[in-house]
Amino acid sequence: MTLFKKIIDRQIPANIVYEDDLCLAFRDISPQAPTHILLIPKQEIRSMADVRSGDQTLLGHMMVRASEIAATEGLSKDGYRLVINTNENGGQSVYHLHIHILGGRALTWPPG
Numbered sequence: 001m002t003l004f005k006k007i008i009d010r011q012i013p014a015n016i017v018y019e020d021d022l023c024l025a026f027r028d029i030s031p032q033a034p035t036h037i038l039l040i041p042k043q044e045i046r047s048m049a050d051v052r053s054g055d056q057t058l059l060g061h062m063m064v065r066a067s068e069i070a071a072t073e074g075l076s077k078d079g080y081r082l083v084i085n086t087n088e089n090g091g092q093s094v095y096h097l098h099i100h101i102l103g104g105r106a107l108t109w110p111p112g
């Protein structure tokens with residue numbers, strides 16, 4: 001069981017900012033920007049590399065929720081970044097798909 005599944009199951013605490021039947025959002029324990037939220041599906045999908053066509057509705061739902069959460073956090077006007085690190089080269093460390101919502105400062109590009 002991954003760490004994020006334990007957060008879904010309330011086995012470990014997290015600062016939860018949004019929840020519905022399909023997904024959960026909580027603040028990253030090691031924020032890389034003034035606002036750093038992780039949005040995860042409740043369904044255990046390992047990474048973007050494991051997404052299948054049947055996940056289309058769920059992932060579409062999460063993108064809409066990401067936009068709404070960013071708006072609630074006051075990030076829409078100045079802007080923000082959504083990131084999905086995928087597998088080893090993508091820098092993924094927790095193997096439960098998650099969207100990073102990063103904002104509150106000007107973010108650099110390209111990534112390292």
Ligand code: DGP
Nearest residue numbers: 003014027028029030085091092093094
């Ligand atoms: P990634 O490297 O893309 O797999 O991102 C994993 C993120 O998860 C990383 O930014 C730190 C965060 N994280 C790891 N452990 C915990 C935890 O126990 N609680 C919370 N809230 N975030 C965590």
